[in-house]
Amino acid sequence: MKKLLLSLTFSLIIFSLFAQKNGSITGILADSANHKTTLNYATISVYKVGDSALATYKLSDDKGVFKINGLATDVKYRLVVTAWQYGTFRKEVELSTANPSLNLGTLYLSTKANDLNEVVISAERPPVIVRKDTIEFNAESFKTLPSAVVEDLLKKLPGVAIAADGSIQVNGKSVSKILVDGKEFFGGDQQIATKNLPANIIDKVQVVDDKQAKRRAPDLTEAEIPQIINLKLKKAIKKGAFGKLYAGGGLKDLYQAGGLMNFFRDTTQVSVLAYGNNINQPGFNPSDVQRIGGFNRSGINSMMMSSGGYFEFNGINFGGSNDGVQTSSGGGFNFNTINKKGIKFNTQYFFGKSNNLLEKLSNNNQTLGTDRLITNANENTASIILKHNIGGKLDWQIDSLTQLTIEPSIVLNSNNSISKVSSNNSNVNNQLINALENLNDRNSSSNKYQLRADFNKDFKKPGRSLNLGADISASPNPVNNYNKSTSIFYLTPSTSEIDQLRQNSIDNFRSYLYGNYAEPISKKLKFKADINGNIINSENALSTFYRNPANQLYDIVVPNLSQTVKQNGFKTNTNISLGYKVTKDFYLQPGLVHNYISLNNRFTNGAAVDQRYHFMWPTFQLTYKIFRFNYTASFTEPNVSYLQPVADNTNALYIRNGNPNLLPARRQSLSMYMYKYDPKNLINYNLYGYGNFTKNGIINTVTINNGVQTVNPINMSGIYNFQGGANVSKDFRKDKTSLKVGMGFWANFDHTPVIVNNIQSNANVFYVGPNGSIRLNLNDKVEINQSYYINLNRSKYDDSFYTNISYNTHQSTSELIIRYPKKVVFETSYALTINEQKIAGFNNNIKIWNAGLTYLFMKNDRAQLKFSVNDILQSNVRRNIQIIGNSVIDAQSNNLGRYGMLTLTYNIQNFGQKVGGRQTFFSF
Template sequence: MKKILLALALILTGNLLHAQKGTVTGTLVDSANRKTTLNYATISVFKGTDTVLTTYKLSDDKGVFKIVNLELGVKYRLVINAWMYNIFRKEITITSTEPNLNVGILALSEKRNDLNEVVIMSERPPVVVRKDTIEFNAESFKTLPSAVVEDLLKKLPGVAIDANGGIMVNGKSVSKILVDGKEFFGGDQQIATKNLPANIIDKVQLSDDPEAKRRDPDIVAGNIPQIINLKLKKAIKSGAFGKIYAGGGPKELYEAGGIMNFFRDTTQVSMLGYGNNANKPGFSISDVMRIGGFQRSGVNSTSINSDGAFSLNGISFGGSMNGGVQKSAGGGANFNTITKKGIKVNGKYFLGYSDNFTNQEIDVEQILGTRRLFINTNSRQNNRNYSHNFGGRIEAKLDSLTKLTIEPNISIGITNNKGTLKTTTFNNQLALESDGDNASRDKGTSNDINLSTNLWKDFKKVGRSLNVTLNVSRRENLSDNYTINESNFYDPLRPSEFLDQ
């Protein structure tokens, strides 16, 4: 019995020691002036010679840090990074006799130069505060091999992403996402967050938006929007991403399409193409706007119907806008770059094609007193359309307070529509009373030319600015309509009518 009790006591003691955790606390100061505390320094914790980060903390606004949930009897290595100070390393072991270890005051020496500093990549801190920028080391936040930037951002403390992809940092909205300090595909946040792989990111930097401060000098700190800058790994300064799909079905139905994006330094190119006879859009409007580049170059007109078909700037991207069965195809490219002088240049060309066929048959019965008429109408309509869209955008900063934007756009539409209408009328004795044939054809072209310019100038005096906008447009629609109509009447007998227009 005594042996059993002793064994139970040993087990309970072992479990208690295993469950017990320790803490380490300390204060960071400047070695030259110990009254100067080092605030928001990063304390990274590693096990012995292990290179895998165990945990980390930032010192508070008094230079004090406290790290909890450390195992007893394990040798740890503290690596302390503070902006403009040399790296400080200290080995500690937390014991059961002293589970709450206070390392006291740790003095860091100011960094004089970087020439003699040895940087151990495995000891890179997960977070570094550099003046007004918070910098996260991406490798310290583990994600799946298939993860994208959005998955990485969700791992960062203080970063929240809603269901629509909107990003908040410590309760502040994110106004821009940059890649290596430059706009990525026109500054669309979700192009970067939902398409760039997480494993190509070296650092994630968070800072206040300086333009927001310039626009409103009285803005309170809690309302200043944030900018996220994604620094790519040195070996990766160019790449490509996109999606390709294809499918088939009964009755010779098919669909295929793809969107590809290529980027290198400050230049980005988007290319898309699609084709189907399934009466559906080749892409979602979100894909065309974001990945396809229309959001970067601008949209002058939009049409959407309840079935999901849509057109942008007069270009149909598939799906019937007015019923019927449609074959559609299209393609184009969007180019975006920044010159050495900082001028943003965008150019695009898109072609859309649609072939819409409608076959409709209607039977109508009319009762006029004792008379009954049976009317049959059969109509066939084939509408074929081509659309071309050329566009561009130039944005230049003339000086630190003046910005000039020029946006030319040309849309060309070509239509070729053919239709037939056959009508027959029988009486209640099923005798033919009349019949008719109608053939129509509509050929036309439309040209739409627009030029929009905008000059925005901020004055040095707060709250004063000048905004000048000039829009020039020209529209031209030419069409030829042909109609041939033949009507025959049998009861009562009347002359036939023939009309050629």
């Protein structure tokens, strides 16, 4: 908290610097023809008279009003007003000390007579031009350091936000693609240009809507349409090569090494990467894998990232682990080219391997009236994970209105693990009920074969469009689990043993077909039809064998623990709607959805369950200016693993049954979203919320007998949940100093029935998380980032058999980067987590302090020598707490702990990427 207060105090001092009184100019922009039409988002550029350098600028708001602050008095200025389809307006003004505020009243602009005859004064190029569907920034108006890259330039543009992972938003809309001179640069990769191209070769930055995304999802509102950034170069890049190599070592035989290389010539590009380390770090940071590794070019269909550095793209693990101690390695290539007909081809192969050693303590505390069931477990797991990913992509722009995309992929994943778990259950009096020693030797595969295709067709009639697509996948997942356990019961003294082999093969086949069509009926009325169908063919085959004492083989079949379940069927969703444009800002789209599902469940014991359900339900969409509301309904079939009637007894104290009679769930969903960027005051804010109401949802009923829990899934209605949040941030800029202050909150509410020992109650679980952040940048020489989060967790129950639960978690993250003196970068981060849920043997205050010092040398700082220290305070653990049902589950796991690392990095054809920050801290 002291660190937070110091940071807030320092930031308030900086804030006061931004708030110093200076001169200001205000006015209103209007059309000279009718004197009523105001000109929104026009650019007002301010130059000192006799100086071609831009002093400052502002955009007019949606009512044509502008206000320019921070101007010096007794200085003559030249105002240049630029608006789309209007002629340039110029005016000289001067502010005095006696009268520092000048109101120009209404300024009238005339429409252009002929754009082709426009005279452009190069010294007065406006910093921003807003056209009907394009925002264009003049790069020279936004000064950057000589070593700056495109990303540094984008950060200075109004309305542009770049997240820690390198993803970009413009006025709250995500950027889906980067183009260079109107063409895809490395397949439209978002970050290969922003992270590597120098800012001083960029002439203009243009932002337009992604029309392809709009075709694929016609119901996207203006706030949801992703953006495309087009970089207009002063001199186009035609061929070259760049990348980086790194190697490092430390005490205790710790090491890391890797390399990425990119070769490109005209329209062909090849990426090659390889890495290896034993320090729990990914071989590369996520942005490296996306931009240089080529994943953004080939398409990311699935992504998983965590705060501890672990991430996966398309199911590939690039190393890194939050928990345990890991050794990882991997490699692969990515190839992209475009033929003469403009057809884009991509192919890729990646391989990853990781060895993990996990030590985990967990505490599960369940409330049971006047009693409790407290489960303590100590787990030790060693695992080896191997993954192969083979993929391709064909993108064919058949003509200006038609596009075809085909994406095949194969993912092969094997996981071999040996897990030893010692656990025990006790009651509220700390009386031991039972204990378990459990050994699982598990060999599993998670494979997936997938083919995606998408066909888009726009028509000459504006608003008419057709989109057809398919997503076909097969996922065979065999599992062999050798399970051996001994259970000891103390209240009723007895012992039981299990020594078995469970062979479980889960095969899923999905064929998802979809199409949508839009037809404008009039200027205000539009017809839309969305149809999709899903063919389902799944199988869960389970065979259990006991060990034969005679030959020590697992060849004794256990009939009551063996069963095969086959699920076949299909489901459809048809949505017909009419969109009506009430006013320019108000849009309504009522509709009707018909959902149908047909399932045939077959079992080897001869049982069969056939299910046919359908329902019609209204849908509704409302858009008013920046606000959008959506409501719809759908079916969700139970996973085939829930239907398996054979019990999972691999944990003898926690037995999970299946239920072959489970029904499909019917879900009603609603969502709302609001986003606004205020260009006059540099404020971003958003508000969002989601909710689901579920009938025949799946919950687990629990029966506890002598400390043994038996879980049975059943259908229940009355399940609903809501989640939402709000965020606001404001930018302050003065000279080469910038300050960004943000605050927000997120909240989650779940209302779910809980049934333990036939006692039913509704569990109302709340999660609320207010947060705040401050980011200060002093001329790129000093950066200070501070964030603080509070997670408030509550659960309340209707029946007194269950005890209400309450705990809070505090998280603070501080970061300091100093790029001084020249060629030296110092960076440090400190993360503090305080858990109010206190358990003996668990670390309640986790402090993670990292630091690093980098020396830059050779031409263009191509070489970097870095000494870094991880976990200086030797915290060595991670902790996670959550509420599920009537339980608080608290888990603590080991981590690598403190270590030092000396690493040398060499950048090949480095364009001067800025060093320091979260993206480069321990990922070279």
